[in-house]
Amino acid sequence: MKKAIYIILFFLLTGKLNAQVEWGIFAGPQITAARYTILNEKQKQDPKYGFHAGVSLKIPFENKLFFSPEVFYSWKGYKVTFTQFVYPPGPKAKNNNTTIHTFELAALLQYDFGKTPGHFYLKAGPSIDIQLFGKEKFDTTGGTVDRKMKFATDGDYGYFGGNLLLQLGYETKSGVFISAQYTHGAASINNEDGGPKIRHRVYGLTIGKFLNRKKIVIDTKNLE
Numbered sequence: 001m002k003k004a005i006y007i008i009l010f011f012l013l014t015g016k017l018n019a020q021v022e023w024g025i026f027a028g029p030q031i032t033a034a035r036y037t038i039l040n041e042k043q044k045q046d047p048k049y050g051f052h053a054g055v056s057l058k059i060p061f062e063n064k065l066f067f068s069p070e071v072f073y074s075w076k077g078y079k080v081t082f083t084q085f086v087y088p089p090g091p092k093a094k095n096n097n098t099t100i101h102t103f104e105l106a107a108l109l110q111y112d113f114g115k116t117p118g119h120f121y122l123k124a125g126p127s128i129d130i131q132l133f134g135k136e137k138f139d140t141t142g143g144t145v146d147r148k149m150k151f152a153t154d155g156d157y158g159y160f161g162g163n164l165l166l167q168l169g170y171e172t173k174s175g176v177f178i179s180a181q182y183t184h185g186a187a188s189i190n191n192e193d194g195g196p197k198i199r200h201r202v203y204g205l206t207i208g209k210f211l212n213r214k215k216i217v218i219d220t221k222n223l224e
Contacts, residue, residue: 024209027054032202037196136148
């Protein structure tokens with residue numbers, strides 16, 4: 001996991017030094033949930049709402065293919081009702097409503113569907129999200145519990161999660177881009193043996209702009 005983080009950071013740092021690299025900022029709202037299973041039984045979910053914001057690069061790779069890594073903050077969470085008691089969050093919990101603040105690093109490839117200044121594009125690739133901190137609220141047989149989530153490397157909730165990202169968007173001549181994004185959690189953020197499998201699911205809308213895009217100037221003097 002650490003090696004993957006170092007690789008992504010390496011590309012981010014070395015890529016930014018390349019004169020042909022474009023870099024931009026982005027943000028947007030998202031609908032967030034999780035694929036939550038207990039003993040392979042899927043639990044009932046209700047959607048929650050969050051947002052994301054970060055920085056992306058666009059590094060020429062080959063023809064219409066680009067390396068496009070991203071680093072961003074993502075406000076995730078899920079709201080689930082249990083069919084049986086489970087830990088975490090607790091042996092008597094009936095449900096759980098969480099809010100999780102994460103930092104995500106994504107190693108994406110971008111394919112442009114045209115060479116004109118305005119074009120559609122497709123991005124895809126893996127990401128690692130770091131669960132920074134979070135809160136959970138759940139009902140038990142003895143009342144309601146509202147507390148901070150416990151993250152650990154062994155047991156409780158895990159600090160790291162793995163995802164697959166897919167984006168379909170449009171990029172304008174001025175460097176503005178807009179895209180729809182889907183995050184498919186591939187690794188559970190629960191470390192407790194015998195506990196639930198919790199994999200993020202996020203649907204988002206992103207709006208951003210490349211800040212160092214060079215304007216194309218046409219010299220018309222020789223045309224007169």
